[in-house]
Amino acid sequence: MAPFTESLVEAAGVRVHLRRGGSGDPLLILHGELGVPGWLRAYESLAQDYTVHVPSLPGFGQSSRPAYILGVRDLAAWVTWLVRDQRLACPLPVIGFSLGGWVAAEIATVNAALFSKMVLVGAAGLKPEEGEVWDYFIHSNRDAVARAFHEPARSEEYARFFGKEWTPADELQAEQNREMTARLAWKPYMRSHTLAALLGGVATPTLVLWGREDAIIPPGVCDQYARAIPGASARVLEGAGHMPEMEQPDAFVRVVLDFLRA
Amino acid sequence: MVREVYFFTEMGYTAYSQAEARRYGYNNLMFPNEQFSPERAQQLYAMYFDELQYASETGFDGVMINEHHNNPLSMMPSVNVIGASVAQRNRKGKIVFLGNVLPIHDNPLRVAEEVAMIDILSGGRVVCGFVRGLGQESMATNVNPMDNRERFDEAHNVIVAAWTKPGPFRWEGRHFDYRIVNPWMKPLQKPHPPIWIPGVVSPESVKWAAEHQYPYVALAPPLSTIDEIFDYYDAVAAEVGYATTPEHRGYVIRVSVADTDEKAYEEGRHFFWQLGTTFGVAPRHWLQPPGYVTRAARTSRREMARTGINNVTPGGPAIGYDEAHATHQIVSGTPDTVIKKLQHIIDVADPAYMIFWGREGLMAHDVAVRGIDLMTRDVIPAIKEYKADREKGRHSLAAAGR
Numbered sequence: 001m002a003p004f005t006e007s008l009v010e011a012a013g014v015r016v017h018l019r020r021g022g023s024g025d026p027l028l029i030l031h032g033e034l035g036v037p038g039w040l041r042a043y044e045s046l047a048q049d050y051t052v053h054v055p056s057l058p059g060f061g062q063s064s065r066p067a068y069i070l071g072v073r074d075l076a077a078w079v080t081w082l083v084r085d086q087r088l089a090c091p092l093p094v095i096g097f098s099l100g101g102w103v104a105a106e107i108a109t110v111n112a113a114l115f116s117k118m119v120l121v122g123a124a125g126l127k128p129e130e131g132e133v134w135d136y137f138i139h140s141n142r143d144a145v146a147r148a149f150h151e152p153a154r155s156e157e158y159a160r161f162f163g164k165e166w167t168p169a170d171e172l173q174a175e176q177n178r179e180m181t182a183r184l185a186w187k188p189y190m191r192s193h194t195l196a197a198l199l200g201g202v203a204t205p206t207l208v209l210w211g212r213e214d215a216i217i218p219p220g221v222c223d224q225y226a227r228a229i230p231g232a233s234a235r236v237l238e239g240a241g242h243m244p245e246m247e248q249p250d251a252f253v254r255v256v257l258d259f260l261r262a
Numbered sequence: 263m264v265r266e267v268y269f270f271t272e273m274g275y276t277a278y279s280q281a282e283a284r285r286y287g288y289n290n291l292m293f294p295n296e297q298f299s300p301e302r303a304q305q306l307y308a309m310y311f312d313e314l315q316y317a318s319e320t321g322f323d324g325v326m327i328n329e330h331h332n333n334p335l336s337m338m339p340s341v342n343v344i345g346a347s348v349a350q351r352n353r354k355g356k357i358v359f360l361g362n363v364l365p366i367h368d369n370p371l372r373v374a375e376e377v378a379m380i381d382i383l384s385g386g387r388v389v390c391g392f393v394r395g396l397g398q399e400s401m402a403t404n405v406n407p408m409d410n411r412e413r414f415d416e417a418h419n420v421i422v423a424a425w426t427k428p429g430p431f432r433w434e435g436r437h438f439d440y441r442i443v444n445p446w447m448k449p450l451q452k453p454h455p456p457i458w459i460p461g462v463v464s465p466e467s468v469k470w471a472a473e474h475q476y477p478y479v480a481l482a483p484p485l486s487t488i489d490e491i492f493d494y495y496d497a498v499a500a501e502v503g504y505a506t507t508p509e510h511r512g513y514v515i516r517v518s519v520a521d522t523d524e525k526a527y528e529e530g531r532h533f534f535w536q537l538g539t540t541f542g543v544a545p546r547h548w549l550q551p552p553g554y555v556t557r558a559a560r561t562s563r564r565e566m567a568r569t570g571i572n573n574v575t576p577g578g579p580a581i582g583y584d585e586a587h588a589t590h591q592i593v594s595g596t597p598d599t600v601i602k603k604l605q606h607i608i609d610v611a612d613p614a615y616m617i618f619w620g621r622e623g624l625m626a627h628d629v630a631v632r633g634i635d636l637m638t639r640d641v642i643p644a645i646k647e648y649k650a651d652r653e654k655g656r657h658s659l660a661a662a663g664r
Binding site: 137138139140141172175176178179181182183186187 | 404545557
């Protein structure tokens with residue numbers, strides 16, 4: 001694997017746990033509620049074309065947490081400051097996963113200048129018309145990562161990051177990420193009452209991407225997002241659950257690059 | 263010296279199927295409520311209320327009540343409704359609320375009003391406890407557990423202000439906002455009913471109670487952890503600038519008294535009626551939702567002791583009935599036997615307030631009543647005369663190697 005760097009940088013009033021690799025134009029990754037397990041194969045592939053920036057959002061990973069970040073919109077405001085303080089050339093493409101997808105979508109509802117293109121992957125933020133968002137908080141952290149994969153036993157990335165003995169540090173990190181998710185999304189659970197309406201104002205070209213077997217956020221939400229955002233397209237990846245970037249990294253990267261290059 | 267002794271039962275809903283609970287691997291929060299029968303609950307209430315009344319009329323200083331949600335452990339999902347009922351039935355004796363689950367209320371003024379009403383209705387017999395609730399309470403009421411401690415603290419402040427500060431006034435807090443605080447109901451007792459804080463777990467709660475100079479009531483902990491709890495209370499008190507007395511300490515203990523040691527021992531098994539436990543079985547993450555226990559407290563001796571006992575993932579209870587005797591989490595026997603065991607606990611804890619958790623599970627009504635008779639006739643007078651020897655208590659703990 002090509003080298004990537006992992007460091008703690010001061011930006012937007014936060015000590016940010018930042019992973020960065022590749023070269024070329026910047027690409028911003030906004031992780032989901034389970035945090036950033038490491039430098040994923042998908043990031044590595046994208047780093048062939050872009051300088052990939054993967055910050056741990058405040059309260060996740062080793063990033064500090066300012067007291068004012070109590071909801072997803074607070075987080076959205078902070079992400080725009082991060083882009084500013086990191087001097088990333090704007091507009092830049094963004095990929096938002098689950099909770100991070102919700103953050104990206106909130107930004108796009110109020111700021112058409114930040115993102116050139118937006119990819120929402122298994123994004124939280126909307127109430128499913130059918131089914132329910134899986135309840136992380138009545139399940140354990142280990143149950144959660146297993147649930148996020150369609151076939152964890154067949155996934156290399158699952159084996160690499162989760163399918164092993166968890167150290168006390170792993171347990172603590174998972175619990176910390178869970179706490180931050182609870183702060184942001186306990187009630188209403190993993191959704192906004194207003195986002196569905198606000199998405200009508202998004203002007204950023206958007207791809208909505210979902211794993212066919214997503215058992216965390218029902219795949220029907222893919223279509224809800226695609227309908228709500230003017231001009232958005234949708235793709236569903238086979239053989240993947242809530243984390244297609246980890247379960248089907250090659251197909252995921254192909255679809256994303258097709259969209260970003262188009 | 264023990265000054266007051268109260269009677270307590272969780273009022274268990276005992277009519278659910280243990281086999282079903284075993285099949286699910288848990289018996290609360292998500293355990294299907296089709297197991298609940300209102301008709302059976304009506305019968306159980308009648309029995310429990312009779313016992314509470316009997317206890318308060320025959321020699322106890324009153325009764326303790328509490329609150330749990332989504333849980334057959336307790337048929338008291340509203341401590342204030344139970345308290346109002348007890349206030350009407352029991353003509354004498356205090357009513358110790360342990361307590362109102364403050365964080366789950368979006369309108370704590372309602373709690374202030376209800377407790378004030380009951381204090382008036384009962385002629386000033388209310389002792390008002392406040393609790394954070396089990397983790398399951400946060401889940402059952404869907405109040406963010408990350409805010410649990412902040413909401414507890416602020417709700418307490420709102421309630422005490424509503425009781426003591428002339429209204430109308432404005433309250434603009436982090437979790438509660440009122441343009442007008444001016445409840446018409448204020449408590450009979452001045453400045454307000456005594457506030458007690460029960461708990462088993464977190465150093466933070468002990469500290470909070472000590473800072474406010476509220477009695478801390480230990481809920482049937484392993485006796486070997488009690489010195490840690492009350493020593494910490496004493497240390498915080500010293501920092502605040504006061505010396506503690508037995509009036510800062512309360513103690514809840516499971517008690518099974520009968521005419522023979524053997525009978526009392528057998529009846530005591532009823533305290534472990536839920537899949538072999540008292541509090542039932544639930545996955546750890548239900549008892550510890552995000553932020554409910556600080557990451558530091560998670561590994562404390564008290565927390566390990568508690569979760570080892572109350573909270574087990576499917577696979578069975580972590581403590582057996584005999585072990586509970588060994589840790590003094592239950593005492594059983596004839597009055598003479600029980601008096602000796604309680605004197606040992608009093609030597610260690612030296613509480614002014616003791617609460618006898620005196621009936622549980624499927625214990626028969628007549629057995630419970632006989633137990634109450636023996637407690638009021640023999641046990642209570644004896645322990646109220648007993649003078650604690652804390653030095654001796656500490657030595658015995660040390661000798662037991664804790």
